[in-house]
Structures are given as C-alpha cells and as structure tokens.
Amino acid sequence: MAWETVIGLEIHAQLSTNTKIFSGASTAFGAEPNTQACAVDLGLPGVLPVVNAEVVRLAVRFALATNSSITERSQFARKNYFYPDLPKGYQISQMALPIVGPGELTIFDGEDNQKTIRITRAHLEEDAGKSVHDLFTGQTGIDLNRAGTPLLEIVSEPDLSSAVEAVAYAKKMHALVRYIDICDGNMQEGSFRCDANVSIREKGSDVLGTRSEIKNLNSFRFLERAIDFEVERQIDVLEGGGEVMQETRLYDADRDETRSMRSKEEAFDYRYFPDPDLPPLLVEQSFIEQVRASMPELQADRAKRFVNDYELSEVDANTLTSERPTADYFEATLAASDSALAPRLAATWVMGEVFSRLNSDGLTLEQSPVDATALAGLLDRIQDNTISGKIAKSVLDNMWESGEPADKIIADKGLQQITDTGAIEAMIDEVIANNPEQLAEYRAGKDKLISYFIGAVMKASKGKANPGELNKLLKPKLDG
C-alpha cells in the first residue's frame, strides 16, 4: 500500500527581550541557578503578572512578516498542571484568543517547487524552569532562571508532507525570526525548538490518520530523523494490522528512535481558563502601524534590492539573503571597502571562500575569524590589482589563522603583483630563452603552448606577475 505523510509543526521561539514576559527579571542565559528568578517567577503567594510590552511588539512583528492576522483583543489563559519546574502550578499561555491568527510561509519543497504552508496561529506564553536530575543523588534540582522567559509558539497547519519539507519549513522559520530580530535562533540553548505532529494515511485519502506528537526537537537533523523514524514506525504498525495510538513521543537521539511518553488516556486535562490576573491584551491599529514602520527589511525585499542595486543574479541574491547574518556581512563588506568594491566580487568571495572555510571549521558567520571589514581589506587589493585572486586565497588563509589584516600580510610577505612591464618582459625573455623547443613548437602552430609559457612566467614570478600585463606582453614576444 502507498502511504503519504502529514506533518504539522509547533515551533517555540524564545523572544529576544531583556526581561521576562511577566516580570522584570533578566532573561540572560547561563546565570547561576535561581539567580534570575524574582518573586513573580517563583510564584510566591500574592504576586501578580504584568505583561512586558516588548513581547507584544515582537509578536506583531512576526504577524506582519507572515501576513498573519493580528487579534485586536487577545487573551491570556492558564494551562493548569503540576510539575516542580512550573512554579505556579499553571503556565500562562493563550488558548481561545491567540495574539496572531492565520498566516502563511512559503518554502521550497524537496524538488525546488514553491509551497505555501499555512500558519494556524502564534501565541505568547511563558517558559517553565528546568529540572536538573543528574547533579544530586536521589534528588532533583530546580532551576527557575528560565521560568517566565517569553515564548512565541508558532503552530502550522498539517500542510507538510515529508521530513524534508518539515525541515525546509523549520529552517525558513528559523531564518525569518532572526531576520525580523525577534529570536536569536540559538538551538543549543533552546531558543528555537520544534514539536512535530506526525500521521500517515493512504495515498489520496482526505481523512487524517491518528497522529503522534514528538516533543522538543532541538536541531534540524533530529527533526528530520525523528519524523523519518516515526513515519516508518507508523507504516510498520498499520501494515502489521495494528493501530496508531494518539500519544506524545520523545525522540532519543542516541538510539535514533522515538519512544512513547504518555498516551491519550494519560494526557493532562489542562483545565484552561482565561487568566483573571490579566485583562484582555489590546493591540491597537496605531501600534501595529508603529511596528510596521520600524520593521526590519524582509528576505524577499532584500533579495530584490540586491538584484536591483548590486546587479546580482537572482540565485546569488537569494543565497546571500537566506540568512540575515549573511546578508548583513555582505553589505558590511561593501560598506567597509575603501574603493567602490564590485558587489559581484564580494558576493563570490562571501559565498565561496568565506563559506567554505566556515564550513570546514564548523563555524557560524558570527564566529568568523575574518569579519566584514577584514574581508573588504582583502578584496580591495584584488580590485586594485595589488594581488591576484589566486594569491588572495592564500592571503585569506593567512588572515584566517593569524587574524592579521590583508595589507600587513601582503606587505610582510612581499606578495604585491608585479605590474612593472619591464620586469615582466625580462622574465618573459628569460623563459623564452630557456625553452627553445617549446618556442619552436609554438611557432610551428601549437597555439595551446601559450598556457605553458604563462605558467612558466608565473612560476618564475612566484605568482606575482599581473596576469593581464603578462598576457598582453607574452604573445607578441612568442610570435616574434
């Protein structure tokens, strides 16, 4: 039997605010346990939540970036359950009236076709604390630093039909939240994590199968593997005559499998109800316009601008803008140039030389040992013919290791191109004198041998002869 996969994702994006969603405590990552939890975060008796206005601004920004509707009067609700790292015994979230309503995000599926994924909703909520199980024997430690950290939970419709598509959607969303500067996207620190709702059905059927929910996938690789595993598992269950259970499952990265966490019967009854401590959240049109006016440039707009202003190809413009840091780096390189650096030269170097080095070192662009200013310093020397592109690659290697600027490395190693025609002519003469046989063959009609002579002169110049000058001078001499 042929099966098709149906996937919906819930993405938790931690909003980049300095303070928590309902208190003034800091959200900085990595502090000593329980040093960033105030009375409100601890859920002490009598304390009350007050909404951080910044989270509203960031949620509206998200809505504007995804063509989503914005709820004029949204409402916080309490999700009640007991857990030691949930101080109040309930999580303040949004249920019936989320701040962001339906929207959409367009992705490229596995075959490079565009596909629009519907966003069901996005709502504001507070994160829980952390239970620490491995530090104390027989006891569990509770760290409430994270309690009250603002989250935007972005829920998609079940429009994704493969693990590859799910990853494409998650990556696009990851790029988007960083583009609009609402989330730092740090997956290791848990700032961006996914739950996947996965089901399968007979190909062509329009009835959804029973789904399982895989929780807390904190890397794209795990997301893909967990879905692949889960789809296979469900196929095995159904083809074996069994029934897929509605349940919550956990992905175990070490064993590369999903495991049941709790069944539908064991599912909590969260007893949602509107939080009486928080009046409805009003978002006025004037506020929306204010956010719109300060909206960072979105990827599609930036790509268009790159094509128009920098005369880049559409493909290059899309590549450079796919992640905001890349586009920022590229434009910073142009801005730092002391000449009018050709955008295409910068684009080629960023996408090629810089990225291949980052990849092989396993670094992100933010961690690059060569920043935009340093790169501009190198590319300027290519553009003004001080060094050739080939020499520049070795200079970049050197910069990568030493952190020194291009000019210093070029000067220290004497890598300036030889553009003095007299010097180049002298080298050409010497090479011709030393290679009489090749000269004879060339003159007998073996034109291709010109590259042999170019190589020989280059070698003699230790790669520093200006290629343009060399070409210009060499041919007349060979031709005699």
Added chain:
Amino acid sequence: MDIHTKSLAEQAELLQQRKVSSVELCQHYLDRIDRLDSQFNSLITVDAERALAAAKRSDEKLAKDEGGPLEGLPLIHKDIFCTDGVLTTCGSRMLENFTAPYDATVVQRLQNQGMVMLAKANMDEFAMGSSNENSYFGNVINPWKVGTVPGGSSGGSAAAVAARLAPVATGTDTGGSIRQPAAFCGLSGIKPSYGRVSRYGMIAFASSLDQAGPFATTAKDCAMMLQAMAGFDERDSTSSDEAVPSYTAGLDQSLEGLKIGVPSEYFAEGLDPLVAKAVEQAIEEFRQAGAHIKSVSLPNQGLCIPAYYVVAPAEASSNLSRFDGVRFGHRCDNPVDLEDLYKRSRAEGFGDEVKRRILIGAYTLSAGFYDAYYLKALQVRRLISDDFQKAFNDVDVILGPTTPTAAFALGDKKDDPVSMYLNDLYTVSANLSGLPAMSIPCGFADGLPVGLQLVTNHFEEARLLQVAHQYQQITDWHTRAPEGLD
C-alpha cells in the same frame, strides 16, 4: 485611658495635637490585645517590638510636624496580606511558617502614610468561609456574644476592631468577607470597586472577585483608610488607573434628594424578620432625611450564589496550585516520590473547606464541563451586572440587608456548607459585578448587630461613604460597642 473608644479620626486629631503620642496609643492597644484577645482569638501574630519601633519613628515625625493624617495611627492587617519579615499564614497550616520577602501594596501604602501595624488577624483559611471556623489557628469569637461567630472570612479583623484592639483593620472581600463580618460585629466596612485597590501581595482566592478594604467603627474612618489604600498599581494589571477622588471632602453633603433603590428580591424568603425590621427602620430614617426611596428589581438575584460558587472555586483551584510543597509552605515528611510529595503536602496543608473548593473548581474547569459550568457562570455574571446597571439608571444607591441573619452560633452551620454559603446571599452580587459596597450597623436582633448594605455604581465610593456617613450623623448604632471590654 479610654482612647480606644474614640474613632480613628478623633485619635488622629489627638496625635496631631500631641495630646497623645503614637507610642502611648500603640502601647495602649498592645496592652488591650495582651489582656483581651485570649477571649476572641482574633489575632495570629502580634509584633509589639516592631510596632513600638515604628510608633517611635512616627512620633519623631509628628514632633517635626511631618507626616499625613494617618501618621502614627495603629492598625491590624488581615493575615492574607504579605508583610516583609512578618509571618503571613493566610489562616492555613500550608503557610504556618511562611514569611514573604515583600510587602503587599496595601501594606506598603498604609505604612508609607505612617500607620503602625500592631498585629495580623485571624481569618478563614485562604479567605474561604463565612464564620472564621475554617482557620487552622482556631475559631474567632464574636466580641458581642460568647459562642457566636464573628463572620468571615475577615473574622479576626472584625472581631479585633469590635473589641477595640485597634481602631481599624484591613480585610478582603471576595463574596462578602468584609461586609458580612462588619455586619456581625457592628462595624463599618467597605469593599471598593474591583480594581480600586491593588491586589499585589494579597494572597489570591478568586482573582476576579477579590478586593481589599478597611474595617472601622465609622464611615469617616473607612474614608480615611480607603484614601490611602486606593489607586493604580503598576504591579497589578487589574488595578484601575481611574483617578482617586477625595473620599472625605464630600462626606458632609446631605441626603436631600438622594435616590435610594430597595430591591424587592432582598426581602424574600430566608431573611430573618428581626433583620428585616432593622433595615426597614433604616429605610425610614433615610426617607425622613430627605432621600427618595424607590423599589427596584434585580431579577437575577437568585442566580448569584450558584454563579459565585462556580467562579470563585474555579479560580481558587488554579490560584492554590502553587502551594505544592516544592518551593515554600508545608511539605510532608519523607516523600517517597513526586506524586507523594504533592498529595501529602496538600492533603496535610489544606483544611476541609479549601479542599472542597479546589475539588469543585477543578471539576467545573475540566474538559467537558467547562462550558456547562464556568462559561455559563460567566454569562450569568454578565446578567447580574446588567441588572445593577439597569437599576442605577433610576437610583443612586441600592440598599438592603447585608446578611439574612445576625451572627449565628459557633458550629451551627459548620457541617452544612450550603447553608453557610447562603450567608453570602446579598453580598456576592457586588463582587460578581465589581461594584463598591459597604456594610454599616443599623440596629440589633436579639442583642446582636445588624448590618445595612449600600451599593453604588463603579468607582462611586465617595458617594457610598457620604451616604453611610450621613446615616451615622442621624443614628448612633455605629457608636455601640460590646460591653465589659474596658
């Protein structure tokens, strides 16, 4: 010294004129507490040392002609308000040893005005009760009659003021918890409009209904207290930014032309004839003072108790989840696992009434029942509120009995929750509709005080206090005190 027979306003004058010092005044009350409270059990914590130190600071200020009208005056706080460095039990074993690291906004504001906290008052556990029989720290006895309850949940605050252990006290009112004990103890007590007084640091029972307010012997004293307590607080999102008017400036306005509405529904089945008689007499006095009396109707009055006992327990079931034995409060001995820790800590820490309401609340909020109970109750709540708005089209103030009966005997209703809940028959509607309401003494039934309830529209506390004050200018019920407590 008989200064305890004087009102807060009178004591303020004596302090300002230096005829008495704050230390003397506070010491006088501390002596009375020492001598008398064993009969009433109205207090949970008394902090004489701290009180006298604060009184000394007030005297220094008064000597320099500093401080406002409340400087140096003593008070008692209901033990539901968090007090930095002083035990806050909320009447529960759960918080038997809990000390908050912060002051409730109410506590802070009154302290900023120079008021001196003498003690913290007994109360029904987590403010759930109408007789103060639900306190982990024991019953409170009504100073008017041995063996009688003071009402609840602010029973300790009311009994303490009635016994003149302080001139004023704070309380909270979720369904009548200020007005009913005020009625039972012969005091004036006001529940302000929802949002008028900050709830920050006041341990939540039912967040959409809870409001703090003062107990005093006179309406004027209530006005002075409310003046200091009211106002927007950025730490409470439900507090109102509506400007706070002067509550004392208009007290002397006459009742001439005032339109008073009397709901026929308040004089129906269940009302003790002696209470009815006292209230009717009060109506007559208002009429003679120039007020117009009109009959009004609150047709959904009968739905108040059912709606209240869905909304309040639902919110409570969630509000009380934080008492889980993990971070503070009671924790059972030697828990074997997490579930055991939760179950035993809560089973041991909470009393029966609290458990009953948590169970009711969890039930009405659960999947499949939410629409039938909680949502329905919210709709009924709207109807009740609309009834009042309709009535206020025709009248300025609504008047009736505060409670169906005067104070009842200890143990009378303890095992019959529904009959206990009916005590709130006339009071819960003001909470459900967020209106300000007040109880003032208007007579006696078999030697026990009877309370008259006044209700006005949102944020019309000034009018409420004026009407009560004017009534107290033509009657002397508010000056009566239990005998034998010199």
